[in-house]
Amino acid sequence: MISPAARDALEGWLAAQKAIKGASVNTIAAYARDVADFLSFMTGHHGGTQGLGALARISTSDMRSWMAFTRAQGVGPRSLARKLSAVKGFYRWLSEREGFEPTAVLATRSPKFQRKLPRPLNPEAASAVIKALDMQSLTPWIAARDQAVVTLLYGCGLRISEALDLTGADLPVGTALRITGKGGKQRIVPVIAPARAAVERYVHVCPFDIAPDGPLFMGARGGRLNPRVIQKVVERTRQQLGLPASATPHAMRHSFATHLLNAGGDLRAIQELLGHASLSTTQAYTGVDTARLMEVYARTHPQARD
Known part of the structure; x- marks a missing residue:
């Protein structure tokens, strides 16, 4: 009491x-x-x-x-x-x-624990998940919906909550989206062509009217889509593909960051795209290790090249 x-x-x-x-x-x-x-x-x-x-x-x-x-x-x-x-x-x-x-x-000390670092998928596995999602439902519009959501997670680095918070006012999706993340912090994220195409395909086959003030992604009965639905369909997909349990919707966001970094992306820029307040959080997301950071340093720092 x-x-x-x-x-x-x-x-x-x-x-x-x-x-x-x-x-x-x-x-x-x-x-x-x-x-x-x-x-x-x-x-x-x-x-x-x-x-x-x-x-x-x-x-x-x-x-x-x-x-x-x-x-x-x-x-x-x-x-x-x-x-x-x-x-x-x-x-x-x-x-x-x-x-x-x-x-x-x-002054009470927090108990010590081993932090679980996120485990991103490799590019081939991430691509396989997105392609396989198209075959997870016998209802074409639902299959298109699930594929569009996960494509946004991987293609734009969105949290699942951010993707499901999109509304009809965000249509048509252009080359960038304004996303409101944790703490109400807003950021602009680029939208790659495959992500735009996936959303357009879903909108074209969706049987419900998408109102400007209503959710973009809808559940089977026309209400707001529950994130658990996406979690379940990704779980079923990763089991079919023989991927580890760490292959979750959030892992697609991790993968977005890691693959950008591996392609030469700047850690600070990736931090902005993910909407992280702390660079250390971005470093954990991208699986950056000391050797990788030293490699970037040696290649780009003016003094290191002398």
Whole structure:
């Protein structure tokens, strides 16, 4: 049971994350679960409803107890680190509003875990996935839809959510698209001819009217397409092609970045195309290693060529 004051504070923080930072619906839902679970634990841990005063007095020992309890529930280090990050974000906001010192919470160390680097497909495998998608449905317009979505992921480096957020107002697709990514950040991405052709083919055979203010990609009944549909069809395709489980829709975005870099693309430019705030994130996406960076350095830096 969470106290009304704590629940109001949580709702206020979530509203701020959505309004100021432009957090997505899924991100807000995850934040809500993680912080609500934390507040519920503290209620039971202290044997009573936690008002704002009690939350301000949470100690290092309390934080250790929560982390131990969460791990005992089968939550892995990566997920626990995500939960702790949400709790810290909530406490930064709450402490500023209520005027208390959040050191015990903010000083809590995140558990160590091995980061899973994305595994892009090679160009042949990426091409094979896109071609095979055309044969995954007996309904021609659905097959064309699925192929168009995945072609945008690979051809433009879009997140699946970004592709499915496109509307009829984006038609006809030209040589570039204005994409709104994480945090409401906008970027311009070039659209290669095969991606434009795939979208045009889908629009031509789609049985529903695509309104300017409605979704471009529709589900079988005419509503907004669920990303899980694309995830499932790609999963079925990669199984047929004998590709590893890492061959997901998001892997097509990884592949876009890696293949651009391997063709001589600039890492900063790729960062802009992907909509990453941090260059280190782009480096992880592209699978760049030190040897590759040194090769680029040796080939392009004026001093290195002397």
